[in-house]
Amino acid sequence: MERQTEILLPIMFYDTDCGGVVSNIAYLRFVEQARTALVTVLGVSLTDIVQAQEFPAVLRTEIDYKKPAVLGDTVRVEAQLEEVKRARFWCGFTLLRDSDGTLLARCRQQCAFIRLPEGLPVPVPAAWRTSESSTL
Amino acid sequence: MERQTEILLPIMFYDTDCGGVVSNIAYLRFVEQARTALVTVLGVSLTDIVQAQEFPAVLRTEIDYKKPAVLGDTVRVEAQLEEVKRARFWCGFTLLRDSDGTLLARCRQQCAFIRLPEGLPVPVPAAWRTSESSTL
Amino acid sequence: MERQTEILLPIMFYDTDCGGVVSNIAYLRFVEQARTALVTVLGVSLTDIVQAQEFPAVLRTEIDYKKPAVLGDTVRVEAQLEEVKRARFWCGFTLLRDSDGTLLARCRQQCAFIRLPEGLPVPVPAAWRTSESSTL
Amino acid sequence: MERQTEILLPIMFYDTDCGGVVSNIAYLRFVEQARTALVTVLGVSLTDIVQAQEFPAVLRTEIDYKKPAVLGDTVRVEAQLEEVKRARFWCGFTLLRDSDGTLLARCRQQCAFIRLPEGLPVPVPAAWRTSESSTL
Numbered sequence: 001m002e003r004q005t006e007i008l009l010p011i012m013f014y015d016t017d018c019g020g021v022v023s024n025i026a027y028l029r030f031v032e033q034a035r036t037a038l039v040t041v042l043g044v045s046l047t048d049i050v051q052a053q054e055f056p057a058v059l060r061t062e063i064d065y066k067k068p069a070v071l072g073d074t075v076r077v078e079a080q081l082e083e084v085k086r087a088r089f090w091c092g093f094t095l096l097r098d099s100d101g102t103l104l105a106r107c108r109q110q111c112a113f114i115r116l117p118e119g120l121p122v123p124v125p126a127a128w129r130t131s132e133s134s135t136l
Numbered sequence: 137m138e139r140q141t142e143i144l145l146p147i148m149f150y151d152t153d154c155g156g157v158v159s160n161i162a163y164l165r166f167v168e169q170a171r172t173a174l175v176t177v178l179g180v181s182l183t184d185i186v187q188a189q190e191f192p193a194v195l196r197t198e199i200d201y202k203k204p205a206v207l208g209d210t211v212r213v214e215a216q217l218e219e220v221k222r223a224r225f226w227c228g229f230t231l232l233r234d235s236d237g238t239l240l241a242r243c244r245q246q247c248a249f250i251r252l253p254e255g256l257p258v259p260v261p262a263a264w265r266t267s268e269s270s271t272l
Numbered sequence: 273m274e275r276q277t278e279i280l281l282p283i284m285f286y287d288t289d290c291g292g293v294v295s296n297i298a299y300l301r302f303v304e305q306a307r308t309a310l311v312t313v314l315g316v317s318l319t320d321i322v323q324a325q326e327f328p329a330v331l332r333t334e335i336d337y338k339k340p341a342v343l344g345d346t347v348r349v350e351a352q353l354e355e356v357k358r359a360r361f362w363c364g365f366t367l368l369r370d371s372d373g374t375l376l377a378r379c380r381q382q383c384a385f386i387r388l389p390e391g392l393p394v395p396v397p398a399a400w401r402t403s404e405s406s407t408l
Numbered sequence: 409m410e411r412q413t414e415i416l417l418p419i420m421f422y423d424t425d426c427g428g429v430v431s432n433i434a435y436l437r438f439v440e441q442a443r444t445a446l447v448t449v450l451g452v453s454l455t456d457i458v459q460a461q462e463f464p465a466v467l468r469t470e471i472d473y474k475k476p477a478v479l480g481d482t483v484r485v486e487a488q489l490e491e492v493k494r495a496r497f498w499c500g501f502t503l504l505r506d507s508d509g510t511l512l513a514r515c516r517q518q519c520a521f522i523r524l525p526e527g528l529p530v531p532v533p534a535a536w537r538t539s540e541s542s543t544l
Contacts, residue, residue: 011318012308013327014159014301018152018207018458019524024466025150025436029286032433036284046283047344050426055285058432060472065465068527071154072319116427119476147454148444149463150437154322155388160330161300165422168297172420182419183480186290191421193337194296200332204391208455252291255340286431290424290479297422343426 001127004080005041007034008098011073021068022075028063031093031107034077038091042081042128054122057114059088063107067097074098084129087121088112137263140216141177143170144234147209157204164197167229167243170215174227178217178264190258193250195224199243203233210234220265223257224248273399276352277313279306280370283345293340294347300333303365303379306351310363314353314400326394329386331360335379339369346370356401359393360384409535412488413449415442416506419481429476436469439501439515442485446499450489450536462530465522467496471515475505482506492537495529496520 015026036046039056049055069075076098083090093107113122151162172182175192185191205211212234219226229243249258287298308318311328321327341347348370355362365379385394423434444454447464457463477483484506491498501515520529 010308012301012304013153013155014161014304016154017149018154018156019149019463019465019522020154021524023150024469025433025440028433028436029284032284032286036282045344050343055427057427058473060470061432062468062470064468071322072317114427116429146444148437148440150440155327155329155386157388160333161297161304164297164300165420168420168422172418181480186479191291193291196334196336197296198332198334201330207458208453250291252293285425285427286433288426289421290426290428291421292426295422 001043002041004078005034005037006076006078007037009033009075009077011069011071011075013071015069016071021070022073024063024065027065027095027105027107028061030075030077030095031061031063031079031109034079034093035091035109035111038079038081042125044125052115053117054113054115056111058109058111060110061107062109063105065105066103069095069097069104075104081128082108084124086129087123089124089128137179138177140214141170141173142212142214143173145169145211145213147205147207147211149207151205152207157206158209160201163199163201163231163241163243166211166213166231167197167199167215167245170213170229171227171245171247174215174217178261180261188251189253190249190251192247194245194247196246197243198245199241201241202239205231205233205240211240217264218244220260222265223259225260225264273315274313276350277306277309278348278350279309281305281347281349283341283343283347285343287341288343293342294345296335296337299335299337299367299377299379302347302349302367303333303335303351303381306349306365307363307381307383310351310353314397316397324387325389326385326387328383330381330383332382333379334381335377337377338375341367341369341376347376353400354380356396358401359395361396361400409451410449412486413442413445414484414486415445417441417483417485419477419479419483421479423477424479429478430481432473435471435473435503435513435515438483438485438503439469439471439487439517442487442501443499443517443519446487446489450533452533460523461525462521462523464519466517466519468518469515470517471513473513474511477503477505477512483512489536490516492532494537495531497532497536 017023078094082092095105153159214230218228231241289295350366354364367377425431486502490500503513
C-alpha cells in the first residue's frame with residue numbers, strides 16, 4: 001500500500017490576496033486536497049466515509065510559510081502518512097512551486113477518525129497501522 | 137414582522153485578490169451572511185433549521201457587480217424579502233460602501249426550504265406569506 | 273482556436289455544508305476554475321494577465337441550482353465562450369455529476385478585461401472576436 | 409495601548425461541512441478576522457497597510473482543535489499580542505463557544521510585516537515593542 005501521494009494545483013485568483021501573493025488560508029485548502037487524495041490512496045474512499053459516518057478530523061495543524069506562491073504558479077503538494085497510533089495519525093505535507101521546486105510551505109496535521117453524530121474517535125484502519133509498524 | 141435587515145462587514149485580506157480588489161466570490165459570502173441575518177429577523181433561527189432539518193436552499197442567484205470594494209472598506213449589505221410563493225421566496229440584496237454609499241453590487245436569490253435528507257421542498261413559513269400578501 | 277474546455281473536480285469536505293450537500297458558493301469556485309481554464313485555452317495565460325495588469329473581471333453572474341452534489345461526487349464543468357462584444361464577453365458553464373451526467377447547475381457570466389489600477393476596460397482579445405464573428 | 413481584543417462571529421452555513429460541524433479551515437478565517445481586529449487595536453489601520461504596502465504576513469500557524477462548533481453557535485475569538493521581536497511578532501488566539509465558554513480551539517501565529525513587492529521584512533511598529541518591553 002502506498003503511503004504517499006502528490007497533487008498539482010494551479011493557483012486561482014481566489015487563492016491570492018491584495019498583497020499579490022497566495023493567502024495563508026489558501027494553503028490549508030491545498031493541504032486538505034492533498035490529505036483527501038492521500039486517504040484515498042490509503043484505501044478509504046469518500047463514499048465509504050459518508051456511509052460509515054466516520055469522518056477524518058484534524059486535531060492539530062502546524063504550517064510554516066517559506067516563500068509565497070503567485071498567480072501563474074502551479075503548486076505541487078507531496079503528502080505522506082508519517083505516524084500511526086491506535087486512534088490518531090500524523091500526515092506531513094510539502095508544498096513546492098512545481099516549475100522550479102522552490103519550497104513554499106511545510107505542514108503537519110494530527111488527525112483522527114471520528115464517528116458522527118456521537119463525536120467519538122474510532123480506531124485508525126488496521127492496514128495503516130500494520131504497514132506502519134512494519135516500516136519501523 | 138420586519139422584512140428587511142442590514143449588516144456591516146469590514147473587508148478582510150482573504151476577501152481580496154491579486155487584482156487588488158474584492159473577489160467576485162467574496163460578495164456571495166457577504167450575501168449569505170445577510171440572508172442568514174434576514175431569515176433570523178423573519179423569525180427562523182439557525183437552531184430551528186438544524187432541529188427541523190429544513191434548510192434554506194438557494195435555487196438561483198443573479199448578481200451584478202458595479203464598483204469594486206477594497207481593503208479598508210466596510211461593506212453595508214441591505215437585505216429584504218421581496219416576494220413569497222407557497223414553496224419559494226426571493227430575497228434582494230444591495231451592497232454599498234458604507235463610508236460614502238457607493239453602490240458595489242446588487243443581488244437577487246430565489247430560495248426554498250428543503251427537508252433533508254429527502255431533498256423535498258416544504259412550504260415557506262405561513263407568517264412570511266401572510267405578511268407579504270397584506271402588503272400587496 | 274478552441275472556444276470551450278472542461279475540467280473535473282472531486283468534491284472536497286470544505287465544499288459541503290451541514291445540510292450534507294455542496295454549498296451554493298462552492299459552485300462559484302468550480303465556475304472560476306473552469307473560466308480560468310477557458311481563458312487559458314483561448315490563449316491568455318495567467319502570467320500574461322499579471323504582467324499586463326489586465327484582469328478578467330466578472331460583471332454579472334447568473335446561476336441556477338438544479339440538483340445537489342455530495343461528497344464522493346466528481347463534478348464535470350463544461351465551459352464555453354458564448355458571445356463576444358468589443359469590451360465584454362459572456363461565458364457559459366454546465367456543471368454535471370461526472371458519474372452519470374446528472375445536471376447540477378447552469379451558470380452564465382458576463383466578463384470584461386479591466387486594466388488595473390485605473391479600473392478601465394480594455395478590448396477583448398481580437399482573436400476572440402474574429403473567431404466569434406466567423407461562427408455567427 | 410490595548411494589546412488584546414475580542415470578536416463575536418455567528419457560524420454561517422459555509423463554515424460547516426457535511427460532518428455537521430465547522431470545517432477546520434473556517435477557524436483560520438475566524439483567526440484572521442481576530443488578527444485584523446487586533447492589528448487595528450494596536451494602531452495600524454488597513455488603509456495604512458495598503459498605502460505603505462507593508463502587509464502583515466503569517467510565517468507560522470499552530471492550531472489545536474478541541475471541540476467542534478455547529479450552526480447556531482456564536483464563536484468568541486480572544487486575540488492578543490503575545491511576543492514582539494525586532495521584525496517578528498506572535499499573536500495568540502482562544503476560540504470559545506460564546507453561550508457557555510466551551511473551549512473550541514487555541515491558535516498561535518508568528519507574523520511579520522513585509523514590504524511588497526520586494527518581499528522584505530520591515531521592523532514591527534516601535535510602539536508594539538516598547539509597550540511589550542515595559543510589561544516584561
